[in-house]
Amino acid sequence: MRNExxxxxxxxxxxDAAERTIAESGLPALKARDLAKDVGCALGAIYTVFxxxxxxxxxxxxxxxxxxxxxxxAVRIAxxxxxxxxxxxxxxAVETLVRLAVAYLHFAAANPARWRALFQHRVTHALPDxxxxxxxxxxxxxxxxxRVLRPDLGxxxxxxxxxxxxxxTHGLVSLGLDEKLMVLSEPVLRGQIEIVVGALGRGLAEx
Amino acid sequence: MRNExxxxxxxxxxxDAAERTIAESGLPALKARDLAKDVGCALGAIYTVFxxxxxxxxxxxxxxxxxxxxxxxAVRIAxxxxxxxxxxxxxxAVETLVRLAVAYLHFAAANPARWRALFQHRVTHALPDxxxxxxxxxxxxxxxxxRVLRPDLGxxxxxxxxxxxxxxTHGLVSLGLDEKLMVLSEPVLRGQIEIVVGALGRGLAEx
DNA sequence: ATGCGATCGTGAACAACGTTCACGCAATCG
DNA sequence: CGATTGCGTGAACGTTGTTCACGATCGCAT
Numbered sequence: 001m002r003n004e005x006x007x008x009x010x011x012x013x014x015x016d017a018a019e020r021t022i023a024e025s026g027l028p029a030l031k032a033r034d035l036a037k038d039v040g041c042a043l044g045a046i047y048t049v050f051x052x053x054x055x056x057x058x059x060x061x062x063x064x065x066x067x068x069x070x071x072x073x074a075v076r077i078a079x080x081x082x083x084x085x086x087x088x089x090x091x092x093a094v095e096t097l098v099r100l101a102v103a104y105l106h107f108a109a110a111n112p113a114r115w116r117a118l119f120q121h122r123v124t125h126a127l128p129d130x131x132x133x134x135x136x137x138x139x140x141x142x143x144x145x146x147r148v149l150r151p152d153l154g155x156x157x158x159x160x161x162x163x164x165x166x167x168x169t170h171g172l173v174s175l176g177l178d179e180k181l182m183v184l185s186e187p188v189l190r191g192q193i194e195i196v197v198g199a200l201g202r203g204l205a206e207x
Numbered sequence: 208m209r210n211e212x213x214x215x216x217x218x219x220x221x222x223d224a225a226e227r228t229i230a231e232s233g234l235p236a237l238k239a240r241d242l243a244k245d246v247g248c249a250l251g252a253i254y255t256v257f258x259x260x261x262x263x264x265x266x267x268x269x270x271x272x273x274x275x276x277x278x279x280x281a282v283r284i285a286x287x288x289x290x291x292x293x294x295x296x297x298x299x300a301v302e303t304l305v306r307l308a309v310a311y312l313h314f315a316a317a318n319p320a321r322w323r324a325l326f327q328h329r330v331t332h333a334l335p336d337x338x339x340x341x342x343x344x345x346x347x348x349x350x351x352x353x354r355v356l357r358p359d360l361g362x363x364x365x366x367x368x369x370x371x372x373x374x375x376t377h378g379l380v381s382l383g384l385d386e387k388l389m390v391l392s393e394p395v396l397r398g399q400i401e402i403v404v405g406a407l408g409r410g411l412a413e414x
Numbered sequence: 415a416t417g418c419g420a421t422c423g424t425g426a427a428c429a430a431c432g433t434t435c436a437c438g439c440a441a442t443c444g
Numbered sequence: 445c446g447a448t449t450g451c452g453t454g455a456a457c458g459t460t461g462t463t464c465a466c467g468a469t470c471g472c473a474t
Binding site: 210243248250251 | 454
């Protein structure tokens with residue numbers, strides 16, 4: 001079918017245009033009519049490849065998650081010690097946590113609009129499975145250092161704690177960059193993350 | 208002027224109706240036409256007492272902040288030791304931090320829609336001064352225990368750290384209650400807060 | 415090659431939204 | 445009592461996202 005190919009082309013063009021608009025002007029600037037004009041298709045054509053704009057935004061957000069995945073895999077991870085961890089190895093695990101958090105900050109600061117779209121987008125329908133899968137996948141990076149700091153925790157407790165560490169870091173970055181509270185410069189914010197996540201890691205290890 | 212009184216009555220009625228709608232159905236359910244119908248005034252009348260709906264929402268949010276202020280002042284605060292703190296006094300300060308964080312969670316869980324409105328509302332204009340003042344005031348509660356845990360910090364550094372602790376806690380609560388990630392029950396979330404904020408407090412004290 | 419049916423993009427139209435503004439009513443003053 | 449002033453009114457406007465009857469375009473059989 002030649003038609004399938006055209007559909008795929010249109011879908012890709014819409015994704016590109018939507019991503020560009022979001023990255024340049026933020027999620028609220030994404031308008032169906034502008035989008036159609038950008039890719040040179042009719043207004044209704046959008047709805048032949050996506051059920052609604054929500055689905056399109058979700059697809060863009062998936063791209064953002066993939067981008068972030070590449071950023072996070074570039075973080076240097078301390079090797080997991082075998083058996084009980086030495087104090088130095090625990091320090092290394094804490095440092096890994098801090099590096100992961102700083103990488104999160106760096107990504108958010110480098111892609112502010114794209115990153116905001118991840119959270120600004122309020123979903124009405126249930127989220128698709130692949131979206132949740134991607135989220136869980138990202139939490140795994142946090143679990144490795146946690147295994148060193150808290151070898152006593154079970155799989156489930158560790159996953160929960162990893163989620164909580166992410167949430168705390170997200171809070172720091174989110175409110176730090178957001179204009180609702182006072183905006184902090186990236187270096188200042190980085191310092192706060194190092195202090196807070198560092199203290200958090202050390203506190204977890206001894207508790 | 209009898210007219211001034213009528214204006215004030217209308218303003219109060221609009222605030223009440225808007226607050227009720229937000230509390231019951233969330234910020235997105237707030238519609239100008241419904242609001243006018245609720246208070247029995249014309250559509251345009253709203254704009255004779257508020258410049259736009261944003262201002263109305265902001266006024267509702269101020270009420271929410273006042274509510275929260277009452278909740279947070281009910282938290283038991285460990286007395287500030289004079290001179291250097293003993294280990295027991297440090298523990299008490301950490302516990303105070305945990306209690307403050309749990310109070311935040313409790314408020315958010317008890318008033319989910321009102322609390323969400325505080326952050327869902329994206330502001331286009333600059334925020335009014337009284338709004339920022341109220342925020343800073345709330346951060347002060349966190350600074351007292353921090354003074355015990357980190358007497359070495361200057362006023363400015365402590366204020367910044369207090370803000371960061373709030374941000375981290377907010378992240379925990381926000382993502383914990385939000386349906387975008389998996390929703391956690393309040394007891395589970397409370398446990399996570401106790402673990403994370405507790406570790407954070409202990410880590411800060413030794414660092 | 416030609417006609418016919420199916421298929422799919424089109425963009426005018428719809429509903430709902432926040433916001434505005436010319437009108438008309440009512441109260442006040444000369 | 446009539447003129448004037450002030451103010452609430454709600455129809456109307458400009459934007460939204462989404463839909464759907466229409467018409468063009470393509471594939472296939474004749």
